[in-house]
Amino acid sequence: MTAAPARAFANRSPLWPAQLDHLQRNSDRPEALVSFYRDAAGLVPREIGPALWLMEGAQRRILIGAGVRGEQPLNVFRVQSQPQLAALRAWLEGRGVPLLPLPTPLFSEGFAVRDPDGRLAAFGLPDPRFNTPASSDLKAASLPGRLQHVVVATTVLARLIRFYEQELGFVASDHVYDGEKERGPITASFLRSDPEHHSFAAFRAPEARPDHHCYETQCWNDIRDWADHLATLNIKLWWGPGRHGPGNNLFFMVEDPDGHKVEWSAELETLSRDMPPRAWKHEERTLNYWGQAWMRS
Numbered sequence: 530m531t532a533a534p535a536r537a538f539a540n541r542s543p544l545w546p547a548q549l550d551h552l553q554r555n556s557d558r559p560e561a562l563v564s565f566y567r568d569a570a571g572l573v574p575r576e577i578g579p580a581l582w583l584m585e586g587a588q589r590r591i592l593i594g595a596g597v598r599g600e601q602p603l604n605v606f607r608v609q610s611q612p613q614l615a616a617l618r619a620w621l622e623g624r625g626v627p628l629l630p631l632p633t634p635l636f637s638e639g640f641a642v643r644d645p646d647g648r649l650a651a652f653g654l655p656d657p658r659f660n661t662p663a664s665s666d667l668k669a670a671s672l673p674g675r676l677q678h679v680v681v682a683t684t685v686l687a688r689l690i691r692f693y694e695q696e697l698g699f700v701a702s703d704h705v706y707d708g709e710k711e712r713g714p715i716t717a718s719f720l721r722s723d724p725e726h727h728s729f730a731a732f733r734a735p736e737a738r739p740d741h742h743c744y745e746t747q748c749w750n751d752i753r754d755w756a757d758h759l760a761t762l763n764i765k766l767w768w769g770p771g772r773h774g775p776g777n778n779l780f781f782m783v784e785d786p787d788g789h790k791v792e793w794s795a796e797l798e799t800l801s802r803d804m805p806p807r808a809w810k811h812e813e814r815t816l817n818y819w820g821q822a823w824m825r826s
Contacts, residue, residue, distance in 0.1 A: 542698020543616035545802060546723035550607035550655065551635060552679055552742055554789065555596030561786040562593045568762055569783070570744065570791070571669025573662065577634060585662040588675035589744055592633070599787050601739035603641075604679050604729070605633050605651040606722065614639060617652055617698075626696050635659045642697070645688045646681065646737045650697070669758050673751055674744035674793060678727050682734035682825055689731050690718045701806035702726050703775035705815055716811045716826055719775050724799040726776040732825040740825070741782060741790035748795055752779055755793045759783060771817040774809055782823075 556562050563582050566572045572584035572591070580595035596602070608614050618640060621628060629641040632649055639653015683689045693699045699720035707713035719727035725745075732740055746752060752770060759766070767790065769781030778797040782790045809815045816822035 543613055543620050544698035544722055545700070547606045547608050547652065548723055549676055549679055549728050550605050551590045551592060551633070551676065552601060552605065553592040553594060553603040555594045555600035555602060556787050557596070557598045559593050559595050565785050566591065566593070567667065569669065569759060569764055570674065571665065571667045571672060573665045573667065575663065583635065583659065586665065586670055587662060590662070590676065599739065599789060601648070603632055603649045603651060605636065606728070607655060608652055611654065614653060620698070621696070624696055645685055645692055646683055648681065672754055672758065673747050674755065677725065677743050677745035677794065677797070678729065679742045680730040680732065680740040681738070682732045682740045683737050684734065686715060686718065686731055686733045690715070690720070693720055693729060699729060700802060702800055703807050703809055705775070705809045705811050707811040709810070721800065724801065726798050726800060734825040739789055741792050743792035743794050745797055746793055746795045749779055752781065752793060752795050756781060768823050771819040774815040774818060
């Protein structure tokens, strides 16, 4: 790993700080996803619309809807205040980014934009009616796991990252290069919207698709406890345990019934807003210091 050349930090989008609040997964068999995330992740299901479920727990929630299997049409980021939201709206309008109506019932105000892959990224403030998770006696409900980041795969990585970084104001933490000394094309980028290493990331791949989403725990023992819990459900670890290079976090992944990857993580590093992005080589060790890696391309 090497440090990328320093750059001017002229991009001061009002996006910072923002956090991933929830995302939406669609399926032609949504009931199977509802059962999986209830039992595996300790999320209490609540049907809030026709074939639309809110799955909620302490510091983690997602939406599950009826649709195309494996589809993830929406990622929703929470800002801190109405003035920040108004400033972000003005920033995007000033840059000519088309703003779309708020596409989630969990926020009381906000808007969305459509990224180069056609996915919606929404920004806003939570509706207080949905702020308190339902009480639960689910086995996993007491395990810590904050919804922290979402990752996609794309055929237009450079264009996608340019949109999130230059138009929206995400800050690049790390780029992975297919070549030495940043001379080759970028194969992965990790972007942050607050001090945590990444809230959004993207990998170069042969097709545009969801990649994974992640629940951040508090320590290595939490990783153990989650793996033990999943073992009681006969859910096998798909990848890991290991340690990523970018982010330096401990992790493992499993697959949900539609093959979507779900990650549990610990010790994700934090970075200042002005720290320039670092450069990594496109190789297995970058994605997993400890062993084999999931290479998207």
